[in-house]
Each structure stands twice: as structure tokens, then as C-alpha cells.
Amino acid sequence: MTVHTAIETPANIARLRAFVSDLADLIDQGHDEAAILAGGRVLLKNLIATDDWLPEAFARPSPERYQQYLLHCDSAERFSVVSFVWGPGQSTPVHDHTVWGLVGVLRGAELVESYVREEGALFCTGEGALHAGEVEAVSPSIGDIHRVSNGAQGVSVSIHVYGANIGAVKRATYAHDGTPKPFISGYANSHLPNLWDRSRS
Numbered sequence: 001m002t003v004h005t006a007i008e009t010p011a012n013i014a015r016l017r018a019f020v021s022d023l024a025d026l027i028d029q030g031h032d033e034a035a036i037l038a039g040g041r042v043l044l045k046n047l048i049a050t051d052d053w054l055p056e057a058f059a060r061p062s063p064e065r066y067q068q069y070l071l072h073c074d075s076a077e078r079f080s081v082v083s084f085v086w087g088p089g090q091s092t093p094v095h096d097h098t099v100w101g102l103v104g105v106l107r108g109a110e111l112v113e114s115y116v117r118e119e120g121a122l123f124c125t126g127e128g129a130l131h132a133g134e135v136e137a138v139s140p141s142i143g144d145i146h147r148v149s150n151g152a153q154g155v156s157v158s159i160h161v162y163g164a165n166i167g168a169v170k171r172a173t174y175a176h177d178g179t180p181k182p183f184i185s186g187y188a189n190s191h192l193p194n195l196w197d198r199s200r201s
Contacts, residue, residue: 008055009194015053017042017195020072020081023161027078029178033100033163038103038138040161045092045135048104048159055193059107061087062156067188070167076085077165082187084148086110086156091149094122095183100139100163105132105149108156112136115145115174122178132160145174 008027026039046054058069060105067085074080086108094115103110110130116123123145129151130136150156160166174181 008017008057009074009197010053010055012050012053013055013193013195015047015050016071016081016193019047020195021194023079023081024064024074027074033139033141036163037100037102037142041137044102044104044135044159048106048133048135051106051132054106054157054159055189058083058189058193059085059155059157061085061090061165062188063087065091066090066150068167068185069189070187071193073165077168078163080162080165080167082160082166083152084158084160086150086152086158088150088152088154090146094145094147095173096145096171097138097162097166098144098164098169098171099166100137100141101166102135102137102161103130104135104159105161107132107150108150108154110156110158111149111151113147113149113164114143114182115147116143117145117174117178117181120178122174122176 020194022043069083071083072081110172112130113127114125116125167185171184
């Protein structure tokens with residue numbers, strides 16, 4: 001028997017609703033990728049500046065691996081919003097995205113190793129830390145391959161926005177020698193936060 005746990009919606013979920021609406025408006029304007037990344041960066045930075053809107057069910061770590069929770073997917077799958085939750089010491093493999101993306105840290109910190117793949121080989125191009133309140137972009141046009149690790153002592157939470165339904169996108173992880181392995185990430189959750197109940201406001 002499947003047991004469904006009630007998801008408590010924070011009173012300030014309206015912040016996420018406004019972000020989703022504003023991002024949809026930005027994309028509706030028909031901008032190119034660079035303009036979407038620039039405008040989306042401002043919107044995401046504003047969202048993660050306040051940490052009172054993410055339902056706790058979408059900020060829970062797992063002892064086995066990092067978690068990817070879907071918060072919203074555009075009805076035409078033009079973009080998706082995801083929370084990534086990292087327990088201590090957890091990291092991704094080296095992977096790509098194949099679409100534009102924005103990553104903003106809500107809690108804790110992330111360590112990012114950037115890579116390029118040339119003639120089948122993988123090369124690290126730099127390492128850096130992303131702290132709470134900071135946003136970075138990824139895209140095949142500006143750099144799309146990286147490995148991300150939890151850079152905090154405790155749990156870290158980041159909010160990611162992608163130019164597709166990222167959990168359904170066929171992409172790849174990479175071995176040290178650059179060999180790709182196709183994967184589709186899916187999501188850790190089967191229920192979404194209710195952004196659209198305005199009865200409490």
C-alpha cells in the first residue's frame with residue numbers, strides 16, 4: 001500500500017509562484033538565450049535572497065545520494081524549476097545538461113568543477129565555490145559540463161532552472177577519459193508543491 005504524506009505549503013509560497021510567472025513572461029517575449037539567462041539570473045537571485053518559501057518536503061536530504069525535486073514544469077516544457085538537496089560529502093558525477101540552465105544556492109554552498117570535452121577527452125577548466133545567494137549559468141554555448149559537490153558542513157540546497165523538462169532530457173555523464181554514458185535523471189518526488197492555491201492570501 002502506498003502512503004501519501006501531506007505536503008505543508010509555506011505561507012510564502014507566493015514567492016515561487018511569482019518567480020514562475022515572471023520567468024514565463026520573460027520567455028514569452030521571445031528573447032535569445034543570452035537575454036533569458038541575464039533576465040532569469042536577476043529573477044532567481046531575487047527568489048533565493050529570501051529563504052522562507054520552499055516546502056520542507058523539497059529540502060530533505062537522502063543518506064544515499066543527492067536529491068532532485070521538481071518544483072514546477074511549464075505546461076509546454078519550455079522550462080522547469082528544481083530544488084537540489086545535498087547531504088554532507090555528496091556530489092554528482094561529471095555531467096552535461098544540453099540546455100540552458102541557472103543554478104542559485106539557497107542554503108549552504110556548492111563546489112563546482114567545470115570541464116570541456118575536446119576530441120573525446122575531458123579537461124578540467126577550473127574550480128570554484130557558489131555560496132548562498134549566488135547564481136551561475138550553464139549552457140552548451142557558454143560551458144555545459146561540470147561536477148557539483150556539497151561545499152558545506154551540513155545540508156546544502158540549490159534552486160535550478162532549466163530550459164526544458166530537465167528530468168526527461170537525455171544527457172550524459174562522463175568518465176575520467178571522456179567516455180559518455182547516456183542518462184535521464186528523472187525526479188525524486190511524485191508530488192508537486194501547490195503554487196496556485198490563493199485561498200490563504
